[in-house]
Amino acid sequence: MSGDVTNGATGSAEALSVAFRKATKVYPGADHPAVKELDVEVQAGEICVFVGPSGCGKTTAMRMVNRMVDITDGDILVGGTSVRDRTPSDLRREIGYVIQQTGLFPHRTIADNIATVPRLLGWDRDRTQARVRTLMELISLDADLANRYPAQLSGGQQQRVGVARALAADPGVMLMDEPFGAVDPINRERLQNEFLRLQAEVRKTILFVTHDIDEAIKMGDRVAVLRQGGILAQYATPAELLMAPADDFVEHFVGADRALKRLALLRVADIDLWEAPLAYVGQPTAEVRAKLDGAEVPHALLVDSERRPLGWLSESDLGRELVPATPDISPDPVIDRDDVMRDALSDVLQHETMYAPVVDAERRIAGILSVEIISEFLGSEDALSEEHLAVERPIAE
C-alpha cells in the first residue's frame, strides 16, 4: 500500500477507505470523552464531512485518522489497516493534511512548500520538481508564482497551495480541517467549486471538517453530524439529512430554512437556463435589437470572441450604430455553472439583479439564470420531491 502511494506521481494513487470502529478519545484528566464510540464508514473516493457545533469533537475525530490525536479506545482502519499499527510519521506522509490557516511555511517558496512531503519521502530532485509543476497546473496557479513566498499570495491562492501541498505525494486519503474557513465568502464559494472540480479529477477519500452546515451539504457525499461530547447524531447523505433529520438536534442544527437549503443540493448546471440575445463588439446594433424581440431575456449580453460575458447593453448602448466595447452595465454577478443553486440565488439577490449570466469552467457563457427560474423552482412540487433530491450528485466535466 505504501509503495503505491509513493509511486503515484501521476495523481492516480488509489483512494483508500476509512473506517471508524467505535473510535474513542478521552483526553487525560477529562471527565467525558471528546469523541465517543464513533462508527463511520467512508467509502474510497467519497467526501465525508464532519459537521457540528464547536466542541463536538469533529476536529479531534479527524485528527485521530493521522494520529495527530491518538485514539484511546476502538480503532480506525485506513485502507483496511489499523492506524494503531502504523508509525505516526509514516502514516502522516501517506495522508494529505490541510488546515484552516493553511499552515504554509512562510520561509519557504511555494514550490518548496508543495515539495514538503515528497522531500520527506526522499524523492529525487527531478521527480519532485515535475510533481510540483503538475500540481501547480492542477490548482491553476501561475508557474511564475513557484518562487514566491506565501505572504506574496492572496488568501485564496494560499489555500489552493495548501491543497496542492497535501496532494503532493498523491495520498489515498485527505484530511481537511475547515480548509476554506479563513477565506472571505465570495472566494470561499469559488474555492469550494474549484475543489469539487478537482476532486472529480483526483477522486480522493476526503474527511472534511466544518462548522458550517451549508458547506457540509454542498461538499459532502455523506455528512456526519456530531453533537456535544463527540457523539454521532446522524450519518447520511445531504438529501437524507434535509428530508429526514434523525432527531431534534439534527433538525435544529440543519436549520429552519431546510426548504431553502435544498437549493444547495442542486447545481446551476442541472436546471434549464434561459437564453439571452448575445452581442459582439462592433456588431451593428440593429441586428442586436432585432434579436431582442420576443427573447426570453429582454436584455442583450455583450460577449467577447471567446463568448465570455463582458456586460449588459443599455438602451443608450443600443442607441449607437455599432455595439461599443465597454457596455454600460456590469455583467455581475457571473455565476459558475458548477455552483449550487443556493449560492447562485444569494449572488443574484446581493446584486439586486433579475438576470445573471452563467458560465462554464472556461468562463464562457452557458445561459442566463433569472430570479423567476429560481422562484418557480422553489414553488414547484418538484423542489420538495424525494425523487429530485435523490438524484446522484452531478460531477462537473
Added chain:
Amino acid sequence: MTVVAAKGLLFADAANRCAPGLPASFCQHHETTGCVGGNGLFCPGWAVDNFDRYVGPFFRHLEIVAISVVAGFAVALALALFSHRHRVLIPPLLGATGVLYTIPSIAFFFLLLPITGFGLVTAVIPLSAYTLQIIYRNTLAGLANVPADAKDAGRGMGMSDRQLLWRVELPLATPEVVAGLRIAIVSTVAIATLAFLAGAGGLGAPLYAQPDFKTNIIMVGALTIAMALTLDLIVVLSRRFLMPWQRARPR
C-alpha cells in the same frame, strides 16, 4: 615657564600610568604647544601620525569580540534547543544566565585571574557569559513565536521532531535569534574595552594609557563605535541571505 611646567606635569602623570607592555613613547609627548600641548578636543595631525598605535589593539579587540560572541552564541543556541524540548530546564537556565549577566565585568575578571591567569581566556569567559542571557532569551522567544499552524502542518505531514526543528522552527525563529545576536555583538564590543584589565589587550589599553588626552579618548571611542557599527551592518546584510522571505512583501 610655570604654565609649561604645569602642562609637562600633566603628561608626566600620564606617562606614569603607562600600562604594562606598551612602548614608553606611547605615553610621552614632547610637544608642549599647539593642539596636542593644549590638549585640544581632537588633534587630526596627531591622530594621523599616531594611527599605527591603534591598529594592533583594534584587531586584538576584534579577536576578543569574535571569540566571545561565537562561543556565547554556540553555547546559548545549544542550551535553547535542548531546553526547547525539555521545557522544565527553561526557568533554571534563564535564572543562571541572568545571574551571570549581573556580575560586574571587572569583578568577573578579578575572580577568574587566579584561575585562568592574565590573558585572552580570562577576558573571553566573562564576555561570552554575558551574551548567553541575550541570545538564549531571544532564541527561546523566537521558537515560541513560530506560528502554531506551521508546526501543526509540519507534524501533520509527517515531520519528526528533529525535522520540524531544523526545517520549520529554527528557520522561523531566525529573526529573533539574529536580533539577539546584534545586541550581543554591540554590547560585547563595548564591554571588551575592559578586557585589558584581564591582560587581553584590545582598545581599552590605549584608552587607559592616556585617559586625560582628549584626542586619544576620541580615537578609541570612534574606533569602538566603528567596529560595532560595521559588525552590526554585516549581520544586517547577511540577514537578507538568511531570511529572503522577510523581504517578500505582499503584492
